[in-house]
Amino acid sequence: MTKIFETPLYPYERNADQDQTSPVRHPVVVIGAGPVGLAAAIDLAQQDMPVVVLDDNDRVSFGSRAICFAKRPLEILDRLGCGEPMVEKGVVWDTGKVFFGDRQIYEFNLLPEEGHKNPAFINLQQYHLEAFLVDRIRQLQAEGKPLDLRGKNKVDAIGQHDDHVTLEIDTPDGPYNLEAEWLIACDGANSPTRRMLGLDFVGQVFEDNFLIADTVMAADFPTERWFWFDPPFNRGQSALLHKQPDNVWRIDFQIGWDIDRDKELEEDNIKRRLHAMLGEDARFELEWTSIYTFQCRRMESFRHGRVLFAGDAAHQVSPFGARGANSGFQDTDNLVWKLKLVLEGKAPDSLLDTYNSERVAGAEENILNSTRSTEFITPKSETSRIFRDAVLDLAEHYDFARPMVNSGRLSVPCIYSDSTLNGPDTSELPADLCPGTPAVDAPIRDGWLLDRLGDRFQLLAIGVNADTDLESNGISIETLLLSPDESPEFSSRYLGKADQAVYLIRPDQHISARWTDYDRAAVLNALQTATGNKEV
């Protein structure tokens, strides 16, 4: 049977721009149809912003690569109209178990509280995730949304100008040129855009190798994340087990730095490792195998004139913690509404500098967490290893040691607490929802709160009256009048001990300001701040 990643899902088709005598200018061009580029394009198109996506390939990711998708990115994907089929197909999990040798030392639950539409995590092969994104693109195109996904369009050269970017593109029919008012570079870890503009990464390369064996087998392990330090079947190293849909299991062996890559990738060798772990009688097939090393690094700035970098092109982390694609979705979620306001002339171009400052802060947080996990999993000296093993021994018996065990701090939403876009706050409302935080989901009378938010500025007026005609600089605010009693989870998350509250929420569902009473002028003032229309 042909696998989905062997099928061209966006085959090359000649486009009208190739027959023009001078380059056609588009408002936004995205380079790269990986998860991040596809998400950016969907976000723009569903808000009627014309977008062209160029990819040198014509199919989804080869092999699974990313498998763990966290709650916040699932909420973003829900806003993009494709989260639900992903959760339906994915393996939902929230429990992780940590083993040291052959002993389980503890387990944890990533979403201990009720009242959220989305689970803490799903496991879904990256090729399935990308195929769902392409399905969504086809749906938007059928609705007449302005989105053009061009397979086998390889960007070969880029030129920066004051008010546009030029692109030279190679296709099976030969080269053509395009212009873009804004270029979003989502062309992955080896980003040709970065290279063509002479930009580089800052950060650390880790000297270790990990062997991935995506294994098809009918096993009855529970749907949990299992992580081993120093297991009997991979002494002195680590291992990871995760369930994916279609009976595919991600098994990941740490194999050290000094290895013979070709030998390690030989099928017999991989099967030998798997039998040592699963038992000599285990029956399985290999779906995808690979050896990866990783880096924790980022570009110094994600904005260079009219070129905006997102996803792996802008930052890279180790897979521990599942922060790669998950943070890429948070990049475009942050970028698209700002770009839309700038393109519509409703916000100054400097609003895009806050894409850089907010997402660089997010990338730094991810790099810090990823680096710490990596250092714990792969201690660099004998002393570090002795300390690490002592922590693992203690964690089996004492709660206090468990927070020190780091088998990958799993992706959590980024909080832009220092953003210049944040407006007033009040200590009378729950500290967990301060400005900069993404709005937390909760049941409301007719569904889920987050299903009602996004793509536009919104005012939650809870237990208090507010105007419904709020507008400034052509940017309107939609007012949602809510009762304090929508649900117990809603009132404890949004009100705490207060009787009423007013929250101003950005199109990416992050909170920009909040008060305990409604004041029209204060809300409009906060809108000016949140859209970069006010000097701070």
Ligand SMILES: Cc1cc2nc3c(=O)[nH]c(=O)nc-3n(C[C@H](O)[C@H](O)[C@H](O)COP(=O)(O)OP(=O)(O)OC[C@H]3O[C@@H](n4cnc5c(N)ncnc54)[C@H](O)[C@@H]3O)c2cc1C
């Ligand atoms: C083993 C492994 C496990 C991982 N696990 C997870 C996980 O569980 N969770 C998670 O969130 N992340 C995980 N990641 C990271 C995740 O795979 C990446 O972060 C993600 O693919 C980044 O998406 P992207 O769209 O930025 O880049 P990519 O997926 O790399 O896409 C870049 C696209 O740009 C195109 N392109 C490149 N050059 C050009 C050009 N010149 N012209 C036109 N197009 C071009 C490419 O063809 C490609 O389609 C994992 C990675 C690995 C390797």
